[in-house]
Amino acid sequence: MAQKPSIPKGTRDFNPEQVAKRNYIFDTIRGAFKIFGFQPIETPSFENSSTLMGKYGDEGDRLIFKILNSGDYLSKANEQAYSEKDSTKLTSSISEKALRYDLTVPFARYVVQRQNEIEFPFKRYQIQPVWRADRPQKGRFREFFQCDADVVGSKSLWQEVEFIQLYDAVFSALKLEGITIKINNRKILSGIAEVIGASDKLIDFTVALDKLDKIGDEKVKEEMRSKGISDDGISKLQPLFALSGSFNSQIENLKGILNTSEAGKKGIEELEFINNAINELGLSTAALELDVTLARGLNYYTGAIFEVAAPKTVKMGSIGGGGRYDDLTGIFGLNDVSGVGISFGLDRIYLVLDELGLFPETVTNNVEVLFINFGEKEALFSLKAIKQLRSHGINTELYPDAAKMKKQMNYANKRNIPFVILVGEEEINSKKYTLKNMQSGVQAKISIDELIHKLK
Amino acid sequence: MAQKPSIPKGTRDFNPEQVAKRNYIFDTIRGAFKIFGFQPIETPSFENSSTLMGKYGDEGDRLIFKILNSGDYLSKANEQAYSEKDSTKLTSSISEKALRYDLTVPFARYVVQRQNEIEFPFKRYQIQPVWRADRPQKGRFREFFQCDADVVGSKSLWQEVEFIQLYDAVFSALKLEGITIKINNRKILSGIAEVIGASDKLIDFTVALDKLDKIGDEKVKEEMRSKGISDDGISKLQPLFALSGSFNSQIENLKGILNTSEAGKKGIEELEFINNAINELGLSTAALELDVTLARGLNYYTGAIFEVAAPKTVKMGSIGGGGRYDDLTGIFGLNDVSGVGISFGLDRIYLVLDELGLFPETVTNNVEVLFINFGEKEALFSLKAIKQLRSHGINTELYPDAAKMKKQMNYANKRNIPFVILVGEEEINSKKYTLKNMQSGVQAKISIDELIHKLK
Numbered sequence: 001m002a003q004k005p006s007i008p009k010g011t012r013d014f015n016p017e018q019v020a021k022r023n024y025i026f027d028t029i030r031g032a033f034k035i036f037g038f039q040p041i042e043t044p045s046f047e048n049s050s051t052l053m054g055k056y057g058d059e060g061d062r063l064i065f066k067i068l069n070s071g072d073y074l075s076k077a078n079e080q081a082y083s084e085k086d087s088t089k090l091t092s093s094i095s096e097k098a099l100r101y102d103l104t105v106p107f108a109r110y111v112v113q114r115q116n117e118i119e120f121p122f123k124r125y126q127i128q129p130v131w132r133a134d135r136p137q138k139g140r141f142r143e144f145f146q147c148d149a150d151v152v153g154s155k156s157l158w159q160e161v162e163f164i165q166l167y168d169a170v171f172s173a174l175k176l177e178g179i180t181i182k183i184n185n186r187k188i189l190s191g192i193a194e195v196i197g198a199s200d201k202l203i204d205f206t207v208a209l210d211k212l213d214k215i216g217d218e219k220v221k222e223e224m225r226s227k228g229i230s231d232d233g234i235s236k237l238q239p240l241f242a243l244s245g246s247f248n249s250q251i252e253n254l255k256g257i258l259n260t261s262e263a264g265k266k267g268i269e270e271l272e273f274i275n276n277a278i279n280e281l282g283l284s285t286a287a288l289e290l291d292v293t294l295a296r297g298l299n300y301y302t303g304a305i306f307e308v309a310a311p312k313t314v315k316m317g318s319i320g321g322g323g324r325y326d327d328l329t330g331i332f333g334l335n336d337v338s339g340v341g342i343s344f345g346l347d348r349i350y351l352v353l354d355e356l357g358l359f360p361e362t363v364t365n366n367v368e369v370l371f372i373n374f375g376e377k378e379a380l381f382s383l384k385a386i387k388q389l390r391s392h393g394i395n396t397e398l399y400p401d402a403a404k405m406k407k408q409m410n411y412a413n414k415r416n417i418p419f420v421i422l423v424g425e426e427e428i429n430s431k432k433y434t435l436k437n438m439q440s441g442v443q444a445k446i447s448i449d450e451l452i453h454k455l456k
Numbered sequence: 457m458a459q460k461p462s463i464p465k466g467t468r469d470f471n472p473e474q475v476a477k478r479n480y481i482f483d484t485i486r487g488a489f490k491i492f493g494f495q496p497i498e499t500p501s502f503e504n505s506s507t508l509m510g511k512y513g514d515e516g517d518r519l520i521f522k523i524l525n526s527g528d529y530l531s532k533a534n535e536q537a538y539s540e541k542d543s544t545k546l547t548s549s550i551s552e553k554a555l556r557y558d559l560t561v562p563f564a565r566y567v568v569q570r571q572n573e574i575e576f577p578f579k580r581y582q583i584q585p586v587w588r589a590d591r592p593q594k595g596r597f598r599e600f601f602q603c604d605a606d607v608v609g610s611k612s613l614w615q616e617v618e619f620i621q622l623y624d625a626v627f628s629a630l631k632l633e634g635i636t637i638k639i640n641n642r643k644i645l646s647g648i649a650e651v652i653g654a655s656d657k658l659i660d661f662t663v664a665l666d667k668l669d670k671i672g673d674e675k676v677k678e679e680m681r682s683k684g685i686s687d688d689g690i691s692k693l694q695p696l697f698a699l700s701g702s703f704n705s706q707i708e709n710l711k712g713i714l715n716t717s718e719a720g721k722k723g724i725e726e727l728e729f730i731n732n733a734i735n736e737l738g739l740s741t742a743a744l745e746l747d748v749t750l751a752r753g754l755n756y757y758t759g760a761i762f763e764v765a766a767p768k769t770v771k772m773g774s775i776g777g778g779g780r781y782d783d784l785t786g787i788f789g790l791n792d793v794s795g796v797g798i799s800f801g802l803d804r805i806y807l808v809l810d811e812l813g814l815f816p817e818t819v820t821n822n823v824e825v826l827f828i829n830f831g832e833k834e835a836l837f838s839l840k841a842i843k844q845l846r847s848h849g850i851n852t853e854l855y856p857d858a859a860k861m862k863k864q865m866n867y868a869n870k871r872n873i874p875f876v877i878l879v880g881e882e883e884i885n886s887k888k889y890t891l892k893n894m895q896s897g898v899q900a901k902i903s904i905d906e907l908i909h910k911l912k
Contacts, residue, residue: 037853091524281839
């Protein structure tokens with residue numbers, strides 16, 4: 001029985017144009033990773049469930065795709081869970097593997113497993129798909145690529161400096177000008193929480209602060225109060241709500257607020273180091289901005305926090321992010337390995353480039369020239385020329401059938417092939433090829449050498 | 457609790473050297489696909505189970521990795537299967553998705569789903585991983601890449617000709633000389649079976665014939681007899697066992713054997729067409745060979761059958777294969793779409809190149825130059841030079857910490873970085889950089905322009 005074909009929700013097919021555009025972004029990112037000295041690794045699509053489970057919180061655990069054991073998997077099913085029909089409890093007894101949820105945990109697992117063969121500091125990049133059983137919605141998919149670069153094994157702040165340069169290099173190469181690299185430091189957030197007497201409420205505090213842009217300072221204060229942060233504490237935050245202006249003036253304000261917090265002062269020192277270096281080195285098209293409300297991945301980052309905003313002309317969430325984490329590999333038994341890394345959001349970058357018309361036209365030019373097929377003898381003659389063109393790196397195609405001329409020209413048009421070549425009796429005898437420009441319609445007879453020269 | 461990390465059996469991590477070598481093969485194959493006019497598509501890693509199940513036989517169905525439904529999956533479990541604890545029967549009620557088993561079925565699904573937007577003939581390539589729950593063994597993995605190129609929508613034999621050229625182009629570009637492209641035709645096999653009165657035993661007959669090289673003609677005849685092929689039929693095969701020599705002399709022999717079979721005669725005609733065209737066009741480093749015992753994918757191929765053998769100096773199974781199939785998309789309701797395609801076996805090609813030492817040395821050269829870090833001031837000065845080198849496409853790295861000189865040099869050695877640059881007080885004042893060749897140990901002071909010129 002014929003089936004009406006479809007694909008699972010939240011997944012996508014990519015047609016040739018989409019693949020070409022995605023590869024343009026991948027290649028640009030990969031090129032910059034290499035220039036900056038990062039080395040590629042790849043890890044399996046599925047890991048042992050024990051490697052992934054418990055690393056992303058309860059919600060994360062739920063969103064991990066589990067793979068059913070092969071064979072008679074019920075023979076090893078947890079009997080109690082089975083009799084109670086308890087899906088959650090049963091899972092680990094019928095599924096031992098799960099699809100990768102991000103690239104960070106597999107990277108940590110890799111580093112620990114191969115710690116004796118790795119030269120530290122280890123600068124690795126990884127561009128692979130990840131899977132999440134999230135509710136699909138616009139711009140959120142169940143299968144998507146992550147593009148990560150991380151360094152582990154050094155606490156040097158030069159790495160934060162280089163990651164800012166790396167963001168600038170990638171987005172400049174993509175001609176996406178006007179992005180903002182927002183930076184914050186977990187120690188600043190800890191310092192503020194400490195100063196207002198809410199160190200135990202760091203997450204509540206930052207979640208509220210993060211909404212400042214959206215709901216305004218009065219509502220933020222209200223939320224903080226509702227979470228049990230004292231009025232006295234909130235009043236100390238007043239200068240924070242007014243924070244704006246240049247990197248340096250914000251730093252000066254923070255120095256006033258945080259002068260009693262060691263963590264806070266350390267955070268300020270780190271931010272100043274990074275900002276001074278970037279000022280000395282300069283950025284091509286990006287701007288670096290201090291954003292004390294930036295708190296992404298709070299449970300995870302311990303130093304710098306990064307987030308990249310698209311140019312203001314485009315409505316789009318962050319197109320990149322990252323930060324420093326001091327104990328990534330501890331979960332696998334290797335302590336004191338500091339790391340710092342950034343990620344590029346491929347799907348959103350794609351949408352931004354598409355919206356702004358920034359994909360180079362040549363990206364999707366697949367075939368440069370099509371030879372029209374007039375029959376067996378002509379096709380064989382054509383294939384001899386095609387062999388030469390291809391050996392010069394020119395993407396060339398022979399229409400496989402001696403179909404009607406109109407059908408073949410139509411094919412060239414629909415495929416956006418810029419040139420066609422007509423080889424008939426006359427062309428075989430004269431050893432000249434009729435080249436037709438599909439855009440202008442102009443035809444000319446030229447030799448094989450001229451052809452190669454023109455198309456190359 | 458710290459876990460001892462590991463990965464599932466049959467899967468692999470790839471370290472930087474391995475990724476670089478694999479990408480060299482991928483890039484070479486992809487480059488040739490493009491030159492020949494193929495366009496890339498990508499499909500999701502998992503498909504609806506109904507798309508995959510029943511397409512690869514019972515054994516294939518068992519080897520497909522199934523993904524457990526999310527949430528309370530037992531609430532929809534088939535009650536009878538559940539009470540009987542019947543794993544096989546239960547699966548479809550608790551798992552709706554499955555990991556792709558090959559690239560061919562998803563491609564067929566793609567073509568049918570998008571038949572109205574595709575220009576036929578559609579030349580597509582696809583390079584993506586597939587997953588099989590096979591018993592892992594040397595050279596057989598549960599996750600591996602396939603590299604496929606197919607054309608659908610034309611019966612033209614020029615495509616078979618071009619696929620032979622494509623194999624030749626890829627393996628020549630990889631400097632893997634001396635491969636053999638074996639060709640056969642399903643119609644030849646059908647014809648022989650017809651002539652010996654065993655049309656209903658085509659598979660038994662070809663399975664036996666396929667063993668000719670290994671077990672010799674007497675044992676092959678014995679096996680055929682045991683499968684019920686008559687002595688009279690087997691005696692007609694005598695010329696077949698003697699088949700050898702040139703393509704043309706084999707064809708002449710086949711003409712004698714198959715002169716009463718229409719299918720057989722058609723097969724001979726197709727093989728002659730392909731062989732004549734290849735003789736006219738020439739191959740760079742590959743040889744084309746007729747092998748009437750070649751029967752791979754018999755249930756599937758309807759015309760040409762291809763298989764590529766590594767050079768005889770290497771012990772290795774086939775490193776590529778393919779053929780023509782007349783009704784790939786019929787399973788999804790689109791009939792009469794003829795296709796022909798080939799595949800490259802990445803893992804085996806990797807092993808062959810590695811064994812023969814054919815990976816170019818430059819493939820794994822990641823970082824070209826490391827700047828030694830002598831402290832804050834020197835590092836900042838270095839980063840200014842590094843920025844310039846990187847903008848000229850030179851892979852450059854700063855050692856992140858002002859560690860002991862010996863440690864930094866050691867890092868450069870272990871990473872196989874060919875040059876290091878030393879920037880101290882003197883270098884900052886003179887604006888000359890000390891460049892050290894790590895192989896020869898020779899040091900020289902040079903300007904930034906000389907540096908760029910030398911390293912580029």
